Amino acid sequence: MREQDPDTRVSNFAEVPLGYTDEEARAEARRCLGCRTAPCVAACPVAVAIPEFVGQIAGGAFPAAARTIRRANALPAICGRVCPQEDQCEKACLLGKRGQPLAIGHLERFAADRERREGRVEPPARKPECGKRIAVVGSGPAGLTVASELAGAGCAVVVLEALHALGGVLTYGIPEFRLPKAIVKDEIAGLEALGMRFVRNFVVGRTETIDHLLKEDGFDAVFIGTGAGLPSFLGIPGENAVGVYSANEYLTRSNLMKAYRPDAATPILRSPRVVTVGGGNVAMDAARTARRLDTVQSIVVYRRGEAEMPARIEEVRHAKEEGVLLRTLCHPAAILEDEEGFVQGIRCLRVELGDRDASGRRRPVPIPDSAFTIECEIVIVAIGNRPNPLIPDTTPDILVSGRGTIVADPADGRTSRPRVYAGGDIVTGSATVIQAMGAGRAAARSILEDLGQPVQPRM
Amino acid sequence: MNGIRKKEVLAPDIVRLRLEAPRIAARREPGQFVILRRIDGSERIPLTIVDGNAEEGWIDLIIQMAGAGTMRLGRLEEGEGVLDLVGPLGKPSRIDRFGRCLCIGGGVGLAPLLPIARALKAAGNHLTVLMGARNRERLILLDEMRNLADEITVATEDGSLGRRGFVSDAFRDLASEGRRFDHAVVIGPAVMMKAVSELTGRLGIPTTVSLNPIMIDGTGLCGGCRVDVGGEMKFACVDGPEFDAARIDWDSFLKRLGSYREFEHRGREKCRITGR
Ligand SMILES: Cc1cc2nc3c(=O)[nH]c(=O)nc-3n(C[C@H](O)[C@H](O)[C@H](O)COP(=O)(O)OP(=O)(O)OC[C@H]3O[C@@H](n4cnc5c(N)ncnc54)[C@H](O)[C@@H]3O)c2cc1C
Ligand SMILES: Cc1cc2nc3c(=O)[nH]c(=O)nc-3n(C[C@H](O)[C@H](O)[C@H](O)COP(=O)(O)OP(=O)(O)OC[C@H]3O[C@@H](n4cnc5c(N)ncnc54)[C@H](O)[C@@H]3O)c2cc1C
Ligand code: SF4
Ligand code: SF4
Ligand code: FES
Numbered sequence: 001m002r003e004q005d006p007d008t009r010v011s012n013f014a015e016v017p018l019g020y021t022d023e024e025a026r027a028e029a030r031r032c033l034g035c036r037t038a039p040c041v042a043a044c045p046v047a048v049a050i051p052e053f054v055g056q057i058a059g060g061a062f063p064a065a066a067r068t069i070r071r072a073n074a075l076p077a078i079c080g081r082v083c084p085q086e087d088q089c090e091k092a093c094l095l096g097k098r099g100q101p102l103a104i105g106h107l108e109r110f111a112a113d114r115e116r117r118e119g120r121v122e123p124p125a126r127k128p129e130c131g132k133r134i135a136v137v138g139s140g141p142a143g144l145t146v147a148s149e150l151a152g153a154g155c156a157v158v159v160l161e162a163l164h165a166l167g168g169v170l171t172y173g174i175p176e177f178r179l180p181k182a183i184v185k186d187e188i189a190g191l192e193a194l195g196m197r198f199v200r201n202f203v204v205g206r207t208e209t210i211d212h213l214l215k216e217d218g219f220d221a222v223f224i225g226t227g228a229g230l231p232s233f234l235g236i237p238g239e240n241a242v243g244v245y246s247a248n249e250y251l252t253r254s255n256l257m258k259a260y261r262p263d264a265a266t267p268i269l270r271s272p273r274v275v276t277v278g279g280g281n282v283a284m285d286a287a288r289t290a291r292r293l294d295t296v297q298s299i300v301v302y303r304r305g306e307a308e309m310p311a312r313i314e315e316v317r318h319a320k321e322e323g324v325l326l327r328t329l330c331h332p333a334a335i336l337e338d339e340e341g342f343v344q345g346i347r348c349l350r351v352e353l354g355d356r357d358a359s360g361r362r363r364p365v366p367i368p369d370s371a372f373t374i375e376c377e378i379v380i381v382a383i384g385n386r387p388n389p390l391i392p393d394t395t396p397d398i399l400v401s402g403r404g405t406i407v408a409d410p411a412d413g414r415t416s417r418p419r420v421y422a423g424g425d426i427v428t429g430s431a432t433v434i435q436a437m438g439a440g441r442a443a444a445r446s447i448l449e450d451l452g453q454p455v456q457p458r459m
Numbered sequence: 460m461n462g463i464r465k466k467e468v469l470a471p472d473i474v475r476l477r478l479e480a481p482r483i484a485a486r487r488e489p490g491q492f493v494i495l496r497r498i499d500g501s502e503r504i505p506l507t508i509v510d511g512n513a514e515e516g517w518i519d520l521i522i523q524m525a526g527a528g529t530m531r532l533g534r535l536e537e538g539e540g541v542l543d544l545v546g547p548l549g550k551p552s553r554i555d556r557f558g559r560c561l562c563i564g565g566g567v568g569l570a571p572l573l574p575i576a577r578a579l580k581a582a583g584n585h586l587t588v589l590m591g592a593r594n595r596e597r598l599i600l601l602d603e604m605r606n607l608a609d610e611i612t613v614a615t616e617d618g619s620l621g622r623r624g625f626v627s628d629a630f631r632d633l634a635s636e637g638r639r640f641d642h643a644v645v646i647g648p649a650v651m652m653k654a655v656s657e658l659t660g661r662l663g664i665p666t667t668v669s670l671n672p673i674m675i676d677g678t679g680l681c682g683g684c685r686v687d688v689g690g691e692m693k694f695a696c697v698d699g700p701e702f703d704a705a706r707i708d709w710d711s712f713l714k715r716l717g718s719y720r721e722f723e724h725r726g727r728e729k730c731r732i733t734g735r
Contacts, residue, residue: 341714
């Protein structure tokens with residue numbers, strides 16, 4: 001897929017990949033072998049009918065392709081962009097055995113974008129009202145999926161969202177240049193057409209508790225999809241200096257509050273040298289955002305090797321093309337500040353990889369006396385997020401793991417409390433958009449089952 | 460849209476807004492706050508809930524026009540409204556029967572102090588209030604505090620009302636009389652809270668302060684509101700905003716408050732020029 005030239009794109013926030021033309025899409029789609037065993041479908045967490053929609057694109061039946069995808073995936077324009085396809089559908093593609101796997105994500109994106117450009121043909125089907133009322137907490141991919149499935153099944157669904165904007169990480173976390181917010185808005189508006197209601201500015205646990213929703217507000221069931229939004233910090237000296245951000249704060253300022261625009265009300269510090277600590281998608285997003293905010297030298301510091309980086313390969317490639325530098329095998333020991341408390345640099349130790357740890361990755365071991373300093377004015381900490389304790393703390397008897405996640409059966413979303421379900425990052429810890437959607441779909445089915453409603457057959 | 464039912468100008472740059480907010484009015488407890496956005500594109504601004512009425516469905520906020528965002532809020536009129544209002548946020552104050560309580564408030568810090576003082580009084584405490592402002596004109600909530608307190612001292616920096624000086628001077632007076640207290644709540648500008656809580660701490664009075672760090676989401680998402688409390692990192696929006704004063708690393712707190720000084724200046728200038 002064609003992309004914006006790196007030198008141009010570092011001075012804008014427009015999307016990097018430009019999308020297929022009709023001809024390009026059809027050409028790519030024609031490469032599909034239409035395998036009868038369809039290993040690609042088995043590798044997609046929501047089992048999109050890949051050979052079918054790809055075949056429709058090849059035949060030029062673009063609206064039909066979009067409808068096919070939507071049967072399994074309510075947010076195709078989003079998943080086509082942010083799914084880690086190389087670990088899922090495309091990893092299993094038989095074409096990948098000899099050469100390039102089929103660009104399934106790009107084709108999914110193409111079908112959804114084309115549908116969007118032309119306006120949705122038919123409103124999605126909805127069953128007659130069943131009289132059941134469901135509260136969905138959080139409007140990230142997990143919550144949106146539950147809500148759309150249940151609304152489609154005829155339930156009255158109310159989505160409660162703490163922020164003033166819907167979409168969860170899709171809106172506040174993933175940057176515009178990777179996932180344009182207009183697309184997130186459109187996809188959500190499409191779901192709203194199913195008849196669900198969105199209530200913004202509603203913090204469950206504070207505005208109302210889960211128990212209040214069930215007992216006083218008369219909801220038949222509650223789904224918790226509150227994500228893993230609590231940022232972890234390094235616990236090293238200097239972390240409270242001015243210029244140290246969590247990736248969440250940096251990205252929230254930029255994405256949710258639009259601080260990248262010159263006329264924005266919310267400020268964001270801009271400076272020539274930024275160090276981002278971490279090796280995942282979040283770190284790449286932060287380091288690439290920094291490049292677009294006047295940073296000349298944007299460095300990612302990661303404690304293991306490049307091969308061990310959890311970030312998507314495409315994101316690492318994009319970051320490098322944009323001039324982001326990787327300093328791997330590097331362990332931050334302290335953040336240095338000047339007399340006024342502003343960041344001056346970050347002190348690091350070099351690292352060797354030792355024995356394999358529980359996760360199967362080689363453990364980073366700092367080398368004594370190897371300390372060195374990287375000068376910078378901003379440090380962004382992107383070492384992961386944990387679940388927010390607000391709901392566990394205000395919901396008696398709900399079982400919570402040692403990591404702070406809500407315990408729920410991954411197959412059906414049931415928690416230790418009757419009528420309370422959970423899914424997405426709040427259950428798994430930080431994972432992926434499509435996994436959160438898969439969990440939402442599973443929970444929707446068990447909610448319908450438990451409420452004695454017919455479970456919608458997969459169309 | 461949450462409409463403004465009533466507006467009152469308390470001082471040249473301080474207004475009291477009564478907002479339509481039935482749910483928040485029903486749930487709020489002393490010490491809690493809301494975050495609001497006036498229009499799309501505005502900052503998210505945290506403000507303490509000063510008062511509220513569950514039956515009538517309103518809450519009161521007192522706003523000091525400190526920068527561009529609060530200036531725009533302060534210009535709102537009755538009948539207008541704010542686009543986004545979320546709350547109640549933060550942990551409620553710890554209200555107990557402590558015995559002799561000291562409430563010390565400076566400037567607009569008197570606003571968050573009022574509901575706490577009220578609750579402490581209702582819980583059966585003896586209430587001594589020390590309140591201060593730059594001058595008589597800027598001293599807010601005097602009548603309310605008078606009605607509540609068992610004893611009250613006013614200090615103004617220019618001596619236009621009450622004792623000339625800071626509330627910390629007023630506290631020193633009390634201390635030199637050998638007065639004893641079981642609990643103190645200190646709320647005001649950060650430098651004032653630091654100075655006063657050092658004095659109360661020295662006399663062994665357990666002291667609570669309400670911190671007002673820079674916040675964005677107010678739900679524990681960004682960590683921008685982090686404070687060092689007893690060597691532990693706390694998020695003021697979910698773990699606070701009230702903390703034990705003796706355990707706060709004040710220097711780091713003050714430093715972080717100043718993070719956006721340059722932007723704030725620019726914002727204020729722009730707001731004056733364009734009148735937005
Ligand atoms: C910067 C970044 C980049 C990422 N990139 C990718 C990627 O490229 N590909 C990918 O697959 N995954 C990516 N992820 C991970 C992915 O975004 C998450 O796994 C996914 O969003 C989880 O969905 P969720 O619905 O569980 O939660 P979230 O998306 O976190 O949504 C939770 C929602 O609940 C709301 N909420 C929280 N508490 C409350 C409450 N008490 N009351 C009401 N509402 C509440 C939050 O405000 C939020 O809107 C990325 C994550 C981040 C942070
Ligand atoms: C929990 C909490 C409760 C609050 N309650 C009240 C209240 O009841 N009434 C009230 O008037 N204000 C209150 N504040 C402070 C208020 O939120 C800030 O004054 C406001 O956000 C400043 O926004 P601005 O755009 O007007 O000014 P800016 O342009 O952002 O800043 C103007 C000036 O205010 C200072 N400042 C910036 N942010 C803050 C902040 N969060 N707290 C204190 N000073 C700040 C700056 O250093 C600067 O001098 C509270 C803050 C918090 C965190
Ligand atoms: S949803 Fe994700 S994993 Fe499934 S087919 Fe689409 S891109 Fe692949
Ligand atoms: S495995 Fe690859 S080639 Fe085979 S059907 Fe799936 S996408 Fe097409
Ligand atoms: S304001 Fe973001 S975590 Fe407190």
